[in-house]
Amino acid sequence: MDHFKELKVFPLLKDIKDEELKELDLLLKENKFNKGDNIITEGDEGNVMYVLIKGSVDIIKTTIYGDKFVCATLDDSMHPIFGEMALLDNDKRSATVTAKTECNTLSIDTKSFNEYIDKYPRAGVSLLKLMNLNLIRNIRVENENLKLVYQALIEEIESN
């Protein structure tokens, strides 16, 4: 199936030449998930990155006590990507991603990704920039979360 149109809407992919985007499209796998499915599971090994093209997902983390909390909800209008960390560093999944509705994703694994950006470095620059900006947005959110939890801790200590 041709996902060319879905890919063209990603702001940073619009600079990739059409023929190079078509080559990328050939490497992408289409996946369908039912509501409630875990697309990614925290702590698992994994080397696949996903692009959400339809539906919405919850990003869920587990506290040290085993409690789960939703730290973000993403939907297709945001053109989100997830799983890019393990794709790049091959470390464990840092969060669970659960389908909140039926979801359609496109996915690529480390090997295909590296072969593609090696063959088409100009497209690789666009992809890596998109991934960098995604990570930066996550870090800035996490910084704010850390400040809020720290503030709650100090208030709790001072109230006693």
Add this chain to the structure above:
Amino acid sequence: MDHFKELKVFPLLKDIKDEELKELDLLLKENKFNKGDNIITEGDEGNVMYVLIKGSVDIIKTTIYGDKFVCATLDDSMHPIFGEMALLDNDKRSATVTAKTECNTLSIDTKSFNEYIDKYPRAGVSLLKLMNLNLIRNIRVENENLKLVYQALIEEIESN
């Protein structure tokens, strides 16, 4: 001054062709800082990324109460880069970076960086991968910090 040798030690830059690394070198500015100087100040505007080639730095964040805490110390043996977030998204500096000793850095701004990776996309892929892996390492550390502060909060609440 020629920094070719300093750049060659970065694991992910070793794949950049020598002539392209020399072109990058021409764009890098050398900076010297005294012990105690702020190389980057949290909250400032900024579009410059730094490579630490000599010395060590503290990464310092400010809590909501204005307290400062050192969240990491980096030295030249780690070949660290910092400031890459604002280089890419032009948002405010997320932390202060203070010279813990005399420091020598190399730096590049957004405009030069984008022109370089546009001209040399293969080198751009190496640079962006290095930046991505750096961000991922920071996110994984921040995730652990968030879990620790959250744990302390729960323990504090339960002890009362």
